[in-house]
Amino acid sequence: MPGLYRKTDSKRHAVASKIASTEPYRSAWRRDYARLLHSASFRRLQGKTQVFPGVESDFFRNRLTHSLEVAQIAKSIAIKLNETHKLFKNKNKKIEPDLVEFAGLAHDLGHPPFGHNGEEALDECMRDHGGFEGNAQTLRILSRLEKKENALPATSEYIVFDQDGSDQRRGLGLTYRSLASVLKYDNPIPERSRDRENKEEVVKGYYRGDFELVKEIKRAVLGKYFRGKFKTIECSIMDIADDIAYSTYDLEDVFKSGFKKPLDLFVLPSNIYENVVKTINKRLKKQYPDHPNMKVNTSDIQEILHYVFVEELFEFGKNEYKLLKKRKMSAEAKKMYYAAQSQQASQTLAENGYYRTRFTSKLVEMALNGIEVKKHKKYPQLHQARLDVYTFIIVEVLKNITFETIIRAPALQVVEYRGRDIVKKIFEAIIKDGGERLLPDDFRETFCGGDELNRYRTACDFIAGMTDRYAIEFYTRLYGANGMTMHKPL
Structure with a gap:
């Protein structure tokens, strides 16, 4: 079958007898x-934090609303590239587009409570038992x-x-x-800490126990x-969509929070x-080897901030600026007025x-207009969409x-440090x-059904699936003086 999608692509990771017959009214991807x-x-x-804890305001994004935005942006990219x-x-x-939208919705499922500190905490607990990483999860x-x-x-x-x-x-x-659409990092995470190149950082990849699954995924997608x-x-x-959402909507939450206004940047x-x-130069070297001389410095950062914000800020006061030019004032007075x-424009944009x-x-819109595709010579399934280097x-x-x-x-580190603990x-x-x-019954059954590696992984699975609120509540029931109850389910 020609093109990006073939019959083997729609093969499911389950026993055929358990799967209903093909449905003529929707694709395999829509069913997923x-x-x-x-x-x-x-x-x-x-119930999982994006940037600001949900208790601070209902306005702020959480992992669910972030995922919805990523899915929408991703689907728009697919539609645009198709056209x-x-x-x-x-x-x-x-x-x-349905498959791209699926990837956007699913990409953050594995993130534990309390953001990056929660991820680092679980990884430290699992260092000698396979590690932990959000994408692998x-x-x-x-x-x-x-x-x-x-x-x-x-x-x-069911067993x-x-x-x-x-x-x-x-x-x-x-x-x-x-x-395959959520397999961002194609390398197994070492099971033991001693086998890691960098002992301090979370290793990006998939769990060693999923090695055979990843081989199956590759065979199904590529035919070998x-x-x-x-x-x-x-x-x-x-x-790409994830990066666009981070750079745009997380910044909006920052402005809404009052922590920073545009001019503060x-x-x-x-x-x-x-x-x-x-950070940017490190990523440029890794992701854009075809631009070996491309680097940024602190002056470039200021110029980009000027490019992004200044035109937008001056749009608010353009009439006042025009009037100011006609008024007879000293240069110093004009500077103060401009400031x-x-x-005022910065505050207006933020609020x-x-x-x-x-x-x-x-x-x-700017980011979507900066998307390019690197062609894979042998497998169209492995074409790579990316931002052009300047938009990136x-x-x-x-x-x-x-x-x-x-x-x-x-202010946020104190909250996240507490989450880590x-x-x-x-x-x-x-x-x-x-x-x-x-543990709840289902996790207890799994915990007791295997070896030490399984017990550690099951404990990790249980905690990684917690929302921020549930983790705090569970901790309080274990260690706090309040919240002692036997009736509220685990």
Whole structure:
């Protein structure tokens, strides 16, 4: 079958006898989308923090609303490329928008409570038992943890482990192509800390226990096992959409919060600009080897901020600026007036919903106009969408400015540090002798059904699936003086 999608792509990660007959009214990808949308893991994203904790304001985005925005942007990219790019002009070679939308909705399923600190805390707990990483956990949730499909015949009782100890769970029973759409990092995470190159950082990849699954995914998508870099066109589009959403809508939340206003971004401490430069140059080297001489410096950061904000800010006061030119005033007085007008415009952009919406729409449009595709010579499934290098730098500046000024700010770090402590304490309580009694029935069954590696992974799965609120509540029931109850379910 020619083009991007073939019969093997729609093969499902489950036993055929458990799958209903092909439905003529919807594609395999649309069915996967429906299964994801109705899953418990997807619903729980509403209780996981994006930038600001949900208790601060109902306005702020959470992981669920962020995922919806990523999915919409990703689908728009797919539709745009189908209409405008020569690689996708042929009807048999078009990108499947439903599959791209699925990837956008699913990409954050594996994130634990309390953001990056929660991820680091779980990884530290799992350093010698396979590690933890959000993207790896997403693949595990979709392919194993969600309670939709089981490898045993439909007439059998649902069980976790067969008599030979093999795991019978098949998650949502998705197509391999859908599973491929969330496989961002094609490398297994070392099972032991000593085997890691960098002992301090979370390793991006998939769990060693999913190695055979990843081989199956590659065979289903490409028709053979592939040893090169594997990342599908749908996954690359999702990745772009995620970066666009981070750089645009997280920044809007920052403005709405009152932490920063647009003009504040021009007068940040020098170490923030230096950290942003360091991060961007590292990513440029890795992702744009075809631009070996492309680097940024702190002056470039200021110029990009000027490009993004100044025209928008001066739009507010253009009439006042025109009148000012005609007035007879000293140069110093005019400078003071310009400064006051700029401060007012900055405050207006930060506080007025109409102006913020216009601003974010322009940013998204700018990013969508900067998308290019790198052709894969052999496999069209592995074409790579990416931002052109100049648009990439703009997006990275906005994304990393937000990260350095807000996510690393003391006010948020105190909250996340507390979350880190909560995650570790819960893990320690579960993994010690008798700790399985703290688990709900389904997790306790899995915990007791395997070896030490399985016990650690099950404890990790339980905690990773928690919302921020549930993690705090569970911790309080274990260690706090208040909240002691035997009637509220686990």
